[in-house]
Amino acid sequence: MASESRLYTFSQETKDRLRKFRLGTSRAKDPQAVIYSIDKKTLEISPEDGEVYTDISALGDELPDHAPRYVLLSYPLTLPSGRLSVPYVMLYYLPVNCNQEVRMLYAGAKELMRSTAEVGKVVEIEEVEDLESIEEKLLEGAD
Secondary structure (H helix, E strand, O other): HHHHHOOOOOOOOHHHHHHHHHHHOOOOOOOOEEEEEOOOOOOEEEEOOOOOOOOOHHHHHHOOOOOOOEEEEEEEEOOOOOOOEOOEEEEEOOOOOHHHHHHHHHHHHHHHHHHHOOOOEEEEOOOOHHHHHHHHHHHHOOO
């Protein structure tokens, strides 16, 4: 990770926002998501628009069909045992039709983004429609 941390950067403001989002969503009653992207020129990872999405379909509308994104997601769900859980995960959105250069850019920063955001799990999705089954993906291996 040492080489990635020298290549990709986070502003202090972005680091603070990551921490605030993680801590602020742990007791959320609705899904909470924020989209992050990488600036190709500066290699800075930052929130795409500063918006917190609480509607998964609205989130899907904002994901481009030609470029990868990281989505931090806090998703409240009820486990098979009946216990309430709020997993905090990173969705690694990697559309099939994005170009190889951008694909490599995001692949190179994936682990750095995961560790900086302090998420427990990374879920890879290739298309917006995969969001419809996100609850099943999060329940896999739970309880």
